[in-house]
Amino acid sequence: MNATILCVGTELLFGQIVNTNAAWLSQKLQILGINVLYHYTVGDNPGRMRETLIRALRETDLVITSGGLGPTQDDLTKEIIAEVMDDELVLDERALAEIETVFSRAGRRMTDNNRKQAYLPKSGTTIYNDVGTAPAFALEKDGKIVIALPGPPRELQHLFETQVLPMLAARSGSVIRYRMLRFYGVGESDLETRLEPLIDGQTDPTIATYAKEGECTVRIASKRPTPEEAETALDETENRIKEIVGKYLYSDQDQDLAEVVLNELIAKGLTISSAESCTGGLFADSLISYAGASTVFNRGFITYTNASKEEMLGVPAETLDRFGAVSEETAVAMAQGTLKCAGTDIAVSVTGIAGPDGGSAEKPVGLAWIAVVTASGELRTKKHYFRDRGRNWNRKTFVLEMLHQVYCMLETISC
Amino acid sequence: MNATILCVGTELLFGQIVNTNAAWLSQKLQILGINVLYHYTVGDNPGRMRETLIRALRETDLVITSGGLGPTQDDLTKEIIAEVMDDELVLDERALAEIETVFSRAGRRMTDNNRKQAYLPKSGTTIYNDVGTAPAFALEKDGKIVIALPGPPRELQHLFETQVLPMLAARSGSVIRYRMLRFYGVGESDLETRLEPLIDGQTDPTIATYAKEGECTVRIASKRPTPEEAETALDETENRIKEIVGKYLYSDQDQDLAEVVLNELIAKGLTISSAESCTGGLFADSLISYAGASTVFNRGFITYTNASKEEMLGVPAETLDRFGAVSEETAVAMAQGTLKCAGTDIAVSVTGIAGPDGGSAEKPVGLAWIAVVTASGELRTKKHYFRDRGRNWNRKTFVLEMLHQVYCMLETISC
Numbered sequence: 071m072n073a074t075i076l077c078v079g080t081e082l083l084f085g086q087i088v089n090t091n092a093a094w095l096s097q098k099l100q101i102l103g104i105n106v107l108y109h110y111t112v113g114d115n116p117g118r119m120r121e122t123l124i125r126a127l128r129e130t131d132l133v134i135t136s137g138g139l140g141p142t143q144d145d146l147t148k149e150i151i152a153e154v155m156d157d158e159l160v161l162d163e164r165a166l167a168e169i170e171t172v173f174s175r176a177g178r179r180m181t182d183n184n185r186k187q188a189y190l191p192k193s194g195t196t197i198y199n200d201v202g203t204a205p206a207f208a209l210e211k212d213g214k215i216v217i218a219l220p221g222p223p224r225e226l227q228h229l230f231e232t233q234v235l236p237m238l239a240a241r242s243g244s245v246i247r248y249r250m251l252r253f254y255g256v257g258e259s260d261l262e263t264r265l266e267p268l269i270d271g272q273t274d275p276t277i278a279t280y281a282k283e284g285e286c287t288v289r290i291a292s293k294r295p296t297p298e299e300a301e302t303a304l305d306e307t308e309n310r311i312k313e314i315v316g317k318y319l320y321s322d323q324d325q326d327l328a329e330v331v332l333n334e335l336i337a338k339g340l341t342i343s344s345a346e347s348c349t350g351g352l353f354a355d356s357l358i359s360y361a362g363a364s365t366v367f368n369r370g371f372i373t374y375t376n377a378s379k380e381e382m383l384g385v386p387a388e389t390l391d392r393f394g395a396v397s398e399e400t401a402v403a404m405a406q407g408t409l410k411c412a413g414t415d416i417a418v419s420v421t422g423i424a425g426p427d428g429g430s431a432e433k434p435v436g437l438a439w440i441a442v443v444t445a446s447g448e449l450r451t452k453k454h455y456f457r458d459r460g461r462n463w464n465r466k467t468f469v470l471e472m473l474h475q476v477y478c479m480l481e482t483i484s485c
Numbered sequence: 486m487n488a489t490i491l492c493v494g495t496e497l498l499f500g501q502i503v504n505t506n507a508a509w510l511s512q513k514l515q516i517l518g519i520n521v522l523y524h525y526t527v528g529d530n531p532g533r534m535r536e537t538l539i540r541a542l543r544e545t546d547l548v549i550t551s552g553g554l555g556p557t558q559d560d561l562t563k564e565i566i567a568e569v570m571d572d573e574l575v576l577d578e579r580a581l582a583e584i585e586t587v588f589s590r591a592g593r594r595m596t597d598n599n600r601k602q603a604y605l606p607k608s609g610t611t612i613y614n615d616v617g618t619a620p621a622f623a624l625e626k627d628g629k630i631v632i633a634l635p636g637p638p639r640e641l642q643h644l645f646e647t648q649v650l651p652m653l654a655a656r657s658g659s660v661i662r663y664r665m666l667r668f669y670g671v672g673e674s675d676l677e678t679r680l681e682p683l684i685d686g687q688t689d690p691t692i693a694t695y696a697k698e699g700e701c702t703v704r705i706a707s708k709r710p711t712p713e714e715a716e717t718a719l720d721e722t723e724n725r726i727k728e729i730v731g732k733y734l735y736s737d738q739d740q741d742l743a744e745v746v747l748n749e750l751i752a753k754g755l756t757i758s759s760a761e762s763c764t765g766g767l768f769a770d771s772l773i774s775y776a777g778a779s780t781v782f783n784r785g786f787i788t789y790t791n792a793s794k795e796e797m798l799g800v801p802a803e804t805l806d807r808f809g810a811v812s813e814e815t816a817v818a819m820a821q822g823t824l825k826c827a828g829t830d831i832a833v834s835v836t837g838i839a840g841p842d843g844g845s846a847e848k849p850v851g852l853a854w855i856a857v858v859t860a861s862g863e864l865r866t867k868k869h870y871f872r873d874r875g876r877n878w879n880r881k882t883f884v885l886e887m888l889h890q891v892y893c894m895l896e897t898i899s900c
Contacts, residue, residue, distance in 0.1 A: 077524075082511075084521075088508045089507065093503040094500060096500030100499060100500065106498045107528070349770075350770045350772070351768070352770050357765070358789065359876070369786070369793035370766060371786065372773075372785030373784055374783060374784055375779075375783050412793070425776070
């Protein structure tokens with residue numbers, strides 16, 4: 071099956087917002103084995119919307135629209151789809167009741183415009199919206215399907231995951247299950263090469279790799295007659311992947327490294343503190359951005375100057391003089407000083423050269439030393455170096471490496 | 486003039502990358518007074534690329550393409566454009582020489598594929614690429630223009646700003662100048678209402694407003710016969726805007742609040758330190774993400790627990806007990822403790838409720854207290870409250886408010 075993604079909204083054509091829905095939907099349709107041939111964006115203009123929809127339906131079997139389902143006069147997506155598909159809009163009582171509930175709960179007055187949102191194509195299947203006021207729908211005619219979703223990414227993603235994905239899978243008498251496996255410490259091309267024997271000739275589950283700053287994700291997806299068969303197929307494939315590259319896997323639930331580390335700390339009842347130089351608080355932020363952090367993150371030191379390393383953490387001046395601020399010795403002294411001040415179970419430190427200045431042949435931009443110490447006397451250090459790709463890219467990779475060293479310490483595995 | 490933006494690349498249709506070029510180009514074309522009617526994305530497929538280009542040229546006068554100018558067999562944008570516009574590709578000697586220089590400088594071997602990049606439409610105008618290997622070009626025929634740009638955003642943006650923008654402006658015998666004015670402390674709709682008398686009936690310079698997390702940007706653009714006239718027109722409009730909402734303006738050079746604060750600190754030779762609770766290092770990060778931070782940012786304290794506020798900053802237990810961790814008194818004690826420990830000219834603190842838990846009727850999620858103190862004894866505090874829009878949105882607004890309080894202290898203006 072071939073598909074077009076048709077995004078509607080003048081704010082997209084003005085460049086006021088970046089279209090993230092097209093990429094998101096494309097990834098999900100790929101899981102279903104549906105080829106996306108076109109992304110189109112048009113403004114809130116009935117003529118151009120009509121022509122573009124007609125073209126999309128001629129060229130592909132499935133058209134997914136986003137946007138234009140709101141209560142205002144500009145929102146014409148439903149009207150145009152009904153017209154092009156030779157259908158009509160009728161009141162959906164359940165949709166109306168749901169919109170009324172949203173308004174009465176919020177203590178807001180409902181207008182006739184909002185009532186308009188409950189009018190939906192007569193021959194369509196309503197996709198009731200439990201996270202917003204705009205109901206979505208699917209409409210099929212002569213072997214062509216249009217699925218209209220609301221524009222806000224949170225609503226679009228939720229409705230797609232919970233209702234559209236199962237609906238599309240069911241058309242082929244199948245269910246779809248997929249998992250995102252997250253890896254650290256292995257490059258994308260290396261990962262692909264190692265998994266090649268598995269990827270080649272494998273039709274279900276499908277395996278796809280994605281790269282992100284210093285990280286890789288492998289998506290495995292299975293389309294089978296029953297959920298049990300799909301899950302079993304995923305288990306088997308996941309196990310085969312683990313046999314090959316399992317030592318780099320840190321999450322099979324699409325979680326960030328920070329979230330995984332935080333959950334491990336919570337599960338083990340351990341507290342942590344940090345000392346950062348060039349990362350300037352980004353490590354602490356990576357944990358504190360999750361609500362559960364308050365039970366495990368105790369305090370952080372941002373020691374950006376040599377004086378602050380000495381005064382806040384008791385790093386000896388001799389250590390800084392003899393080995394330099396960016397050295398294994400300084401990283402260890404920073405972590406030990408942090409542990410002592412904070413009294414936590416674990417302390418982690420980083421000292422590095424983020425650039426653009428400050429690098430040398432011996433200590434280039436992109437180099438960092440990381441140390442992790444525990445109250446029970448364990449110590450691990452890591453010399454981290456990635457090719458310099460700019461100050462903030464470097465800083466993010468330093469934080470990932472800190473998280474990974476803490477993760478390794480928690481797992482007591484060698485990395 | 487009406488335009489289509491046509492992005493080429495299978496990686497876009499797979500959802501592996503989000504298309505930021507379409508929004509970026511749309512904003513810039515709007516400055517030129519060009520209406521963008523469509524965004525299209527197609528894969529590296531000659532048939533669909535050809536059909537889509539033909540349609541775009543029928544529907545609009547200007548087509549800007551991005552992507553498909555690389556050295557591989559997949560890269561077919563030039564070939565398709567030449568075919569559709571009835572032109573032919575010929576060797577551009579200067580383009581070839583430039584590509585050869587890039588390779589010889591990098592010590593890399595040049596292949597025949599790279600040589601292919603120097604073949605360009607015979608009747609076109611080459612847009613030489615000083616930041617990459619793919620030359621771009623403009624080709625005009627029968628009143629229709631195609632401009633082909635490389636896909637990597639850094640190259641596309643640079644070539645557009647330096648060559649395409651002047652080229653398109655010159656077609657109307659004009660030059661284009663524009664400025665981005667950045668505001669803090671005023672909402673977008675409020676700003677629009679206040680500027681309405683200026684916006685209404687104003688044809689040049691044009692005025693457009695944009696909203697971002699807790700901030701607003703106003704773009705003013707002028708298209709005039711000479712650069713001097715355009716700059717004079719911008720000066721006049723900027724002055725009129727300043728008369729109305731000048732007290733909220735913090736940059737007329739499209740700089741972040743963090744960058745503005747950092748540059749002010751550097752210019753005044755002042756040092757700063759920080760104490761953060763729920764923002765967890767984000768304030769320090771906002772400054773340290775800029776390379777110049779090392780001369781002004783001394784150290785930061787992430788005091789996420791009450792104990793750490795007492796031990797690291799000497800906040801009295803009585804203050805915490807009596808007024809609570811989120812209070813003016815605690816914020817002041819944190820800032821004063823930071824100033825004392827760090828010995829900087831300025832210290833700033835924040836203590837707030839980021840959510841989702843921890844709020845109450847009296848102290849709701851989204852509330853923060855901020856304090857700024859100086860070595861010369863000045864003190865300012867601010868109770869910040871925005872409606873809760875999620876933990877990390879709240880945390881970002883807290884950081885913006887911290888930056889703004891420091892900015893106000895530096896300007897010694899009242900906000």
